[in-house]
Amino acid sequence: MGSQPATSIASPHKVCRASLADTLAVLKDVVLPTLAKGPLIRRRKFVGFAERNHLDDKAVKRLQALRAKYGPGPLVLPIPFRPQAVLLARDDVTAVLEGSPEPFKAATLEKRAALGHFEPAAVLASHGPERTTRRRLNEQTLETGCEMHSLAEQLAGVIAEEMDLVAGQAKSQGVLDWDGFFTGWFRMVRRIVLGDAARDDSELTDMLQDLRYRGNYAFLRRKDHASRDVLLQRLQDYVERAQPGSLAGRMAAAWTHPSQKPNHQLPQYLFAFDPGAMAGFRTLALLSAHPDAGHKVREEFAATRNEIAPRLAFLKSCYLEALRLWPTTPVILRETTQRVQWAEGHLDGATHIIIFAPFFHRDDETLPQAHSFDPGLWAGGISRPDLALVPFSHGPVVCPAAHFVPMVATLALRRLLGQTSLRLAQPERLSPRRLPGTLDNYTLSFFASEPQQS
Numbered sequence: 001m002g003s004q005p006a007t008s009i010a011s012p013h014k015v016c017r018a019s020l021a022d023t024l025a026v027l028k029d030v031v032l033p034t035l036a037k038g039p040l041i042r043r044r045k046f047v048g049f050a051e052r053n054h055l056d057d058k059a060v061k062r063l064q065a066l067r068a069k070y071g072p073g074p075l076v077l078p079i080p081f082r083p084q085a086v087l088l089a090r091d092d093v094t095a096v097l098e099g100s101p102e103p104f105k106a107a108t109l110e111k112r113a114a115l116g117h118f119e120p121a122a123v124l125a126s127h128g129p130e131r132t133t134r135r136r137l138n139e140q141t142l143e144t145g146c147e148m149h150s151l152a153e154q155l156a157g158v159i160a161e162e163m164d165l166v167a168g169q170a171k172s173q174g175v176l177d178w179d180g181f182f183t184g185w186f187r188m189v190r191r192i193v194l195g196d197a198a199r200d201d202s203e204l205t206d207m208l209q210d211l212r213y214r215g216n217y218a219f220l221r222r223k224d225h226a227s228r229d230v231l232l233q234r235l236q237d238y239v240e241r242a243q244p245g246s247l248a249g250r251m252a253a254a255w256t257h258p259s260q261k262p263n264h265q266l267p268q269y270l271f272a273f274d275p276g277a278m279a280g281f282r283t284l285a286l287l288s289a290h291p292d293a294g295h296k297v298r299e300e301f302a303a304t305r306n307e308i309a310p311r312l313a314f315l316k317s318c319y320l321e322a323l324r325l326w327p328t329t330p331v332i333l334r335e336t337t338q339r340v341q342w343a344e345g346h347l348d349g350a351t352h353i354i355i356f357a358p359f360f361h362r363d364d365e366t367l368p369q370a371h372s373f374d375p376g377l378w379a380g381g382i383s384r385p386d387l388a389l390v391p392f393s394h395g396p397v398v399c400p401a402a403h404f405v406p407m408v409a410t411l412a413l414r415r416l417l418g419q420t421s422l423r424l425a426q427p428e429r430l431s432p433r434r435l436p437g438t439l440d441n442y443t444l445s446f447f448a449s450e451p452q453q454s
């Protein structure tokens, strides 16, 4: 490996090599549960199992013990043919994310294998000049960096229509459960992403769902090329229809080069709204379990009553807190494109780097409020690289929808909470003194009634 070109990273830490026993322990406590939950689409039963068995807490404890034993530098797991390095220091997380995509490539082998099942030319699976042009298309469409998208007011109308239906159904049944919320949420998402014509095109999202289940197995399952082609063709049709007011319409206008392949970018727009819903439902649970925050949210609604699409700063920070407490992208992955020198020691080229977000988000040895609800952490924006709180990642590969998603979610929750009063049906699962390491969104539900008049 001595002949590899080398670069260095500004980090004070030392690279260490884990013993075989510790390598197996990381695989058992960190890697396997993450894979079992489903990297691309969650396996519902396993999420419940993880909550009941405190699997995320165990993973955090395992990495804390390894940091105490080896120090905070990257810990190399000497796995034959595919060495892995787990990051244990906040400043290394920042340096690696800011050093992406060179020398820390986002399009890792594993990611390309998984995404290849349905979006092989997605920006997340791209590197080099293709990444640059595809990233540009995504940023233009989603207006990355802008807190409020220029379509906000138009989208607020769509959001209101769909959330009113969710609220109406919940009140008539007296309960809001995951399926009721998610069905309405996804009708809203299809309209936002593809346009009104896609509102009831659940066939498209079901097709994508099947391909995502295949994607969970990455290299271990054959690709279903026929279904993938049908999906991509249907998405291309929506791009060509380019409905004004939809993201597909925006993308069609911003698209300048064939290699940008809009139809390969759009599956991510649809499927990444799943975690958007999970975080939204968990935010509702947090607000119910923390009445002071619920009260502050209602004050924010009252103060912005006359605005169609207000910036809801406090509610947004609650949503970001839900994502910190239960990160929906638990692992951020990178691959070294060359040998990288640390203060002491190095990582070889083609080393797979694992950033396990729950470790940093719930590290009670360094973050006093690790297990409690503290929206104040988010006063400064969508990431806290100083604390390695990175629900949307950070740096040049940061989620291009990092403002768009909270904007949609806060407008949706505002509408829903304006129409219904929601009380968590399982308050014992959310003790404010110590919030659980995993929160199974699928089995949460709320008693729904007419809103209190303020």
Ligand code: HEM
Binding pocket: 106, 123, 124, 125, 135, 138, 142, 268, 269, 270, 272, 273, 275, 276, 277, 279, 323, 328, 329, 332, 333, 390, 391, 392, 393, 394, 396, 397, 398, 399, 400, 401, 405
């Ligand atoms: C709660 C919802 C979401 C969360 C927590 C989230 C988080 C993330 C994270 C952590 C990454 C990986 C970045 C990295 O590897 O450093 C990512 C990538 C990405 N996300 Fe999101 N995301 C969400 C929803 C969305 C939505 C709804 C869209 C599109 C409308 C979207 C578009 C993308 C794209 C295109 C990438 C790839 C960026 C690149 O490779 O340059 N995300 N997201």
